[in-house]
Amino acid sequence: MAAPTSPHSPHYPIDETHDPKLESWVESANDPGTDFPIQNLPLCMIAAPVEDEPDAMSVHPAVRIGDMVLVLDMLAHFEIVDGSADEWQWLFVEDLAEQGLTGRVRKIVQDLLKKDNATLRDHPDCDQIVVPVDEVSLGVPLMDLGDYTDFYASLYHATSVGSMFRPDNPLLPNYKHIPIGYHGRASSIVASGTDVRRPVGQQAPTEDGGAPSFGPCKLLDYELEMGVVVGRGNELGDTIPIGEAETHMLGLCLVNDWSARDLQKWEYQPLGPFLAKSFATTVSPYIVTMEALAPFRTPAFKRDAGDPSPLPYLTSEGNTSGGGFDITLEVYLSSEQMRSKKMEPVRISRGNFKDMYWTLAQMLTHHSSNGCNMQPGDLLASGTVSGKTKDSRGCLLELTWNGDAFASPPKLVPGTDRTPIDLPTGEQRKFLADGDEVIIKGYCEREGFRRIGFGECRGIITPARTI
Ligand code: MN
Numbered sequence: 013m014a015a016p017t018s019p020h021s022p023h024y025p026i027d028e029t030h031d032p033k034l035e036s037w038v039e040s041a042n043d044p045g046t047d048f049p050i051q052n053l054p055l056c057m058i059a060a061p062v063e064d065e066p067d068a069m070s071v072h073p074a075v076r077i078g079d080m081v082l083v084l085d086m087l088a089h090f091e092i093v094d095g096s097a098d099e100w101q102w103l104f105v106e107d108l109a110e111q112g113l114t115g116r117v118r119k120i121v122q123d124l125l126k127k128d129n130a131t132l133r134d135h136p137d138c139d140q141i142v143v144p145v146d147e148v149s150l151g152v153p154l155m156d157l158g159d160y161t162d163f164y165a166s167l168y169h170a171t172s173v174g175s176m177f178r179p180d181n182p183l184l185p186n187y188k189h190i191p192i193g194y195h196g197r198a199s200s201i202v203a204s205g206t207d208v209r210r211p212v213g214q215q216a217p218t219e220d221g222g223a224p225s226f227g228p229c230k231l232l233d234y235e236l237e238m239g240v241v242v243g244r245g246n247e248l249g250d251t252i253p254i255g256e257a258e259t260h261m262l263g264l265c266l267v268n269d270w271s272a273r274d275l276q277k278w279e280y281q282p283l284g285p286f287l288a289k290s291f292a293t294t295v296s297p298y299i300v301t302m303e304a305l306a307p308f309r310t311p312a313f314k315r316d317a318g319d320p321s322p323l324p325y326l327t328s329e330g331n332t333s334g335g336g337f338d339i340t341l342e343v344y345l346s347s348e349q350m351r352s353k354k355m356e357p358v359r360i361s362r363g364n365f366k367d368m369y370w371t372l373a374q375m376l377t378h379h380s381s382n383g384c385n386m387q388p389g390d391l392l393a394s395g396t397v398s399g400k401t402k403d404s405r406g407c408l409l410e411l412t413w414n415g416d417a418f419a420s421p422p423k424l425v426p427g428t429d430r431t432p433i434d435l436p437t438g439e440q441r442k443f444l445a446d447g448d449e450v451i452i453k454g455y456c457e458r459e460g461f462r463r464i465g466f467g468e469c470r471g472i473i474t475p476a477r478t479i
Contacts (some may be wrong), residue, residue: 015225018309018358019309019310019311019333019334019336020306020309020333020334021258021302021306021309021330021334021335022330022334023258023259023302023330024115024258024302024303024305024306025306026306026307027084027306028319029051029119029122029224029303030051030058030247030306030307030319030395030461030462031051032051032460032461032462034049034050034051034122034126034127034462035050035126035242036048036049036050036077036078036125036126036127037125037126037127037129037133038077038078038080038125038142039078040078040079040080041077041078041080041124041125042078043078044463045463046078046079046465047455047464047466047467048077048078048464048465048467049078049463049464049465049466050077050122050125050126051304051461051462052076052300052304052462052463052464052465053075053076053118053121053122053125053301053304054075054153054263054298054299054300054301054304054466054467055073055074055075055114055153055154055262055263055298055299055301056073056074056075056076056081056150056153056298056299057071057072057073057074057150057151057152057153057154057155057297057298058071058072058074058081058082058083058148058149058150058151059071059072059148059151060072060083060143060147060148060149066222069149070403071151071155072084072085072086072101073085073100073101073103073155073240074148074300075117075121076145076417076467077125077142079144079145079146080142080143080144080145081142081143081145081148082121082124082125082141082142083140083141083143083426084100084101084103084117084121085097085098085100085101085103085139085206086137086141087100087121087124087132087141088100090137090140090141091137091439092131092132092135092141093120093126098105100333102155103117107300110145111243111244111259111322113243114243114262114263114301114302114303115301115303118214118301118304118409119442128428131150131200132420132425134189149345150203150204150205150297151203151291151297152202152203152295152297153241153265153295153296153298153299154177154241154262154295154299154389155389156318156389157198157201157241157295157389157390157391158198158242158387158388158389158390158391159195159198159387159390159391160195160196160197160198160201160293160328160390160391160392160393161193161194161195161349161379161391161392161393162194162196162269162285162289162392162393162395163191163192163193163370163375163392163395164191164192164193164395164396165191165192165365165368165369165370165375165394165395166368166369166394166395166396166397166398166399166406167183167187167188167223167313167369168367168398168399168400168404168405169395169396169397169398169405169406169407170182170183170192170369170395171183172405172410173410175408176409176413177277178366180464181394188315188319188320188369189322189323190378191326191359191370191374191375191378193375193379193392194284194394196269196290196293196393197233197289197290197293198391200290200291200292200293201291201293201294201295201391202292202294202295202471203294203295203297204294204295204296204297204467204468204469204470204471205264205470205471206294206471207289207291207471207472207473207474208270208292208294208315208471208472208473208474209291209292209473209474209475209476210228210229210232210446210473210474210475210476211229211230211232211272211275211287211291211476212226212227212229212477212479213227213229213272213274213275213279213287213288214224214275214278214279214477215227215230215274215275215278216274216277216278224278226457226479227476227479228475228476229272229273229274229275229476230274230443231272231273231274231409231443232270232271232272232273232409232442232443232444232473233270233271233272233273233407233408233409233443233444234268234269234270234271234298234407234450234452235266235268235269235270235271235395235406235407236268236343236361236363236397236406236407236452237266237267237269237393237394237395237396237397237398237406238262238265238266238267238337238339238341238372238394238397238454239264239265239266239295239392239393239394240261240262240263240367240372240375240376240391240392240394241261241262241263241264241265241299241389241390241391242260242376242386242387242388242389242391242392243260243261243262243388244259244260244388245261245385245386245387245388245390246260246380246385246386246440247262247385248383248384248385249383249385250380250382250383250385251377251381251382251383252366252376252380252386253325253377254325254326254327254328254331254373254377255328255330255331256376257373257374257376257377258302258330258372258373260376260386261302261359261372261376262299262301262302262388263299263300263301263302263304263305263371264300264302264305264337264339264466265295265298265299265300265466265469266295266296266341266452266453266466266467266468266469267294267295267296267391267393267394267469268293268294268295268450268452268469268471269293269393269396270289270291270292270293270294270471271285271288271289271407271409272287272288272289272291272354273288273409273443274291275287275288276288292471293393294469294470294471295391295453295469296452296454296466296467296468296469297467298467300446300464300466304464305337305431305456305464307348307355307456307458307460307461308337308338308339308456308458308461308464309335309336309337309338310333310334310336310337310338310366310372311332311333311335311336312331312332312333312335312336312378313336313366313367313368313369313370313371315369319430322374325377325378325381326374326377326378328373331371331373331374331439335373335374335461336365336368336371336460337365337366337367337372338364338365338366338456339365339454339455339456339466340362340363340364340454340455340456340457341362341363341364341365341397341406341452341453341454342359342361342362342452342453342454343359343360343361343362343406343450343451343452344357344358344359344360344450344451344452344453345357345358345360345433345435345441345448345449345450345451346358346448346449346451347435347437347439347441347445347446347447347448347449348446348447349435349439350436350437350439351449353437354421355436355437357409357451358436359433359447360411360433361403361404361405361406361411362403362404363396363397363398363399363404363405363406364397364399364404365394365454367398367399367400367404368394368395368397370422372392372394375392375394376392379392382476396410398410408433408441408443408444411433412430412431412432412433412441412442412443413430425458430442445473446473446474446475447473447474448472448473449470449471449472449473450470450473451468451469451470452467452468452469452470453465453467453469454466
């Protein structure tokens, strides 16, 4: 097991639930390549047909294990665990605020799924409790996702994008002092697999003095992000101190913050993103809990010697030593033509969440620092996850260096170019075309521990509505 000096959260210790030797009687969970071994057990919401009621679906909280899901309220329904089915069905909505709940559920579920435990495995109704994931629909990962806020926490992303929009002044003077964010729109958060319609919107006048135009977005982009789902909130007027911020977190999911760059460029000043973002945000079906992530913590980003230290309300020993997460993040693209020719999606970037300048704890603490009440189920997304190198940039704007976004293209940063992405069909991309599918994947690996993953966050672009 890990040496005591390895980075960790003081609130989520490495314990016996992370033992890499643990195996499950769900055989697919023991496959070394699975995202969902018995050490992971992410939360999800499933919709399943209601018996004797055609067309009716009921929604249940579940835990993913291998290629199956364990339906939590069914455990209670068949009296395998204490409590009523109703209580378990609403477990992660009403009781989300209860500290330590996810850890207790993790221990109960893991114990029932262990290879040598026959209680559930040999139960006559096991097939109604543990069901193939292919037989259910997965939705957004929580019954009620609440408010949505999007941050801008990668210094590399902020510097790259800033150098396009403001070549002489790429990084604004506040960036290293304050986690920058904007209030997003929770109503347009969609489940992985939902089609995303190309938005229509207002675009800047041409440089020869024309009028602004209104039409389908021409520069449609994705943003690779991680999200944290709030478990416990704070009362209006109260704050969440940095040292306690992680106790307010349920877990992490993948987020694609679809972005219309031409709309964004015209509308963003002076109040920030608006319609360039609110047409859709896709989230993965799973919340990987803070408990499951314990072995994969890293120190917070190491700032350059010349950088300011964060103000005291954004500083704690635990955050500095273990506030980051080592999560490898990948983006894959597949065009309609590629799918019709049965070609595999191509990977277009790979980055790591540990490269973020601000930690999730700093974002949550900052968000509540004015007395804003965070609520269970709120989603805080990190902002585009980009690294130092070209292949670790988390959006097309950075990957193809904004080839067509400006009449006078911005200056190139050394080591970058405006090369479009080549697809195996001979097609090229600077921004997304109709029919393109974007697939985000994430996983954690560390020597001495079982690999765990986040599953996938997918969406296909469909044509704009006609005006
Ligand atoms: Mn974003």
